[in-house]
Amino acid sequence: MRILVQKFGGTSVATPERRAQVVSKVSEAVHSGYSPVVVVSAIGRSGDPYATDTFLNMVKGIYSDLPKRELDLLMSCGEVISGTVLVSTLNSLGFEAVLFTGAHAGIITNDDFGDARIVRVEPGAILEQLANGKVVVVTGFQGITEDGQITTLGRGGSDTTASALGVALEAETIDIYTDVDGIMTADPRIVEDARIIDTVTYNEICQLAYQGAKVIHPRAVEIAMQRNIPLRIKSTFSDAPGTLVTNMHPDRGVGTDITNDRIITGIAHTPSVTQLRVLTENAPDLHLTDKRIFKAMALADISVDFISVQPEAALFTVSDEVSSKAVKILQNMGFEPGVIRSCAKVSIVGAGIAGVPGVMADMVEALSDAGVTILQSADSHTTIWVLVHKEDMATAVQALHRKFQLGV
Ligand code: ADP
Ligand code: MG
Secondary structure, three states: OOOEEEEEEHHHHHHHHHHHHHHHHOOOOOOHHEEEEEEEEOOOOOOOOOOOHHHHHHOOOOOOOHHHHHHHHHHHHHHHHHHHHHHHHHHOOOOOOOEEOOOOOOOOEEOOOOOEEEEEOOOOHHHHHHHOEEEEEEOOOEEEEOOOEEOOOOHHHHHHHHHHHHHHOOEEEEEEEEOOOOOEOOOOOOOOOEEEOOOOOOHHHHHHHHHOOOOHHHHHHHHHHHHOOEEEEEEEOOOOOEEEEEOOEEEEOOOOOOOOOOOOEEEEEEEEEEEEEOOOOOOOOOOHHHHHHHHHHOOOOOOOEEEEOOOOOOEEEEOOOOOOOHHHHOOOOOOOOEEEEEEEEOOOEEEOOOOOOOHHHHHHHHHHOOOOOOEEEEOOOOOOEEEEEEEHHHHHHHHHHOOOOOOO
16 A cells, blocks of 8 residues: 555635645545545634634633633644545545544544644554545544543644654655645745745754744654655645655665755744843842743743843743743742843754854844844854844845845
8 A cells, every 4th residue: 555645734725626626636646546644734724714713712711711621622623624524525526535533543642732742643543444445534733642532732733643644654755735835945925036945854844844934843844754754845736846855865865965965944933932131140149040030931831942041141032922921920030021022033044054154144244234133143053043023024034035045
């Protein structure tokens, strides 16, 4: 059996016309001799009747403490709806399709409701249906705990479902279908001349995804990488070849790493973060103070980023959503933090950055020429990040894209 996982995002299943395109991709796979496993997201975006955010808005403000278990039950409904509609469409066109929830598909997760991790997949039931010639449609974004509780996998979770199934079923390829022609050198909504990246390694794309390129979820990339299953990111609405994510270079054969072919792979951005600056110079015991600050954030389940600890201050960012909560905690500890809300993190990512002189100099030059203020910066061997004001985000992404000549 040649198994192919095909995942279709929310925008791909939003309208009957779009679902017809989905069906034609499934049909192509069947006619090419594949046994497809089709993973679907919920229909549309916030405001659309069956979108996950729409469900959340229905209960928001009624009872503020709805347990996460019940929230997950609610959030898992969107994929059941889109999956049912897709099965119905496939069957009406002569396919024999069957709908599996995360539980039916054997996707076992931990009990971290709202952001559950897949611990293993039991693919027996899917394999049985495939052997009977069925097209198996699986609701993305969800799983089940060992003791039978329904969980969801966090934003972008359907990508993770697709990868986990691809690995468990030893699929030939995992195809992630979306509304753009592939992974691009920057978000095409911000950079007009962003270019499709033809081939890229798991590591490079993982970094881009972690830094905000939401076209694929980083967890999905990590899972596929474990077993070297190729990922392709493609458009539901065109026949463009898309982006191939793998460890190999197609022209140079198995095992050749392609990471050094280019310095910069792409530019990513994450909007809506708040910078907090806690002055610690007058604190009686500096080490203890820094420790207390980050402990307090962790205890409140606030994830911190962009951490820079100096003798006189501790700087870090949190998402705008939890910034008021973080400030309150710091105030209760006796600090009056400096707060800059609505910042954005802009990153240049490339496996070739390490050891190449002048990349940071070029970055600073591009941003200062564009009139962008850098609030903070940090780097690793594959990424350089800068924090900028929200209103500078698009300008910064565009300026860096131009500076590093990533466009078409
Ligand atoms: P889906 O509903 O298919 O999961 P998403 O909205 O999650 O779709 O991801 C697709 C979107 O990701 C694109 O419409 C694009 O605006 C955005 N995006 C951000 N960065 C990139 C990038 N580097 N390459 C391609 N798309 C990107
Ligand atoms: Mg997505």
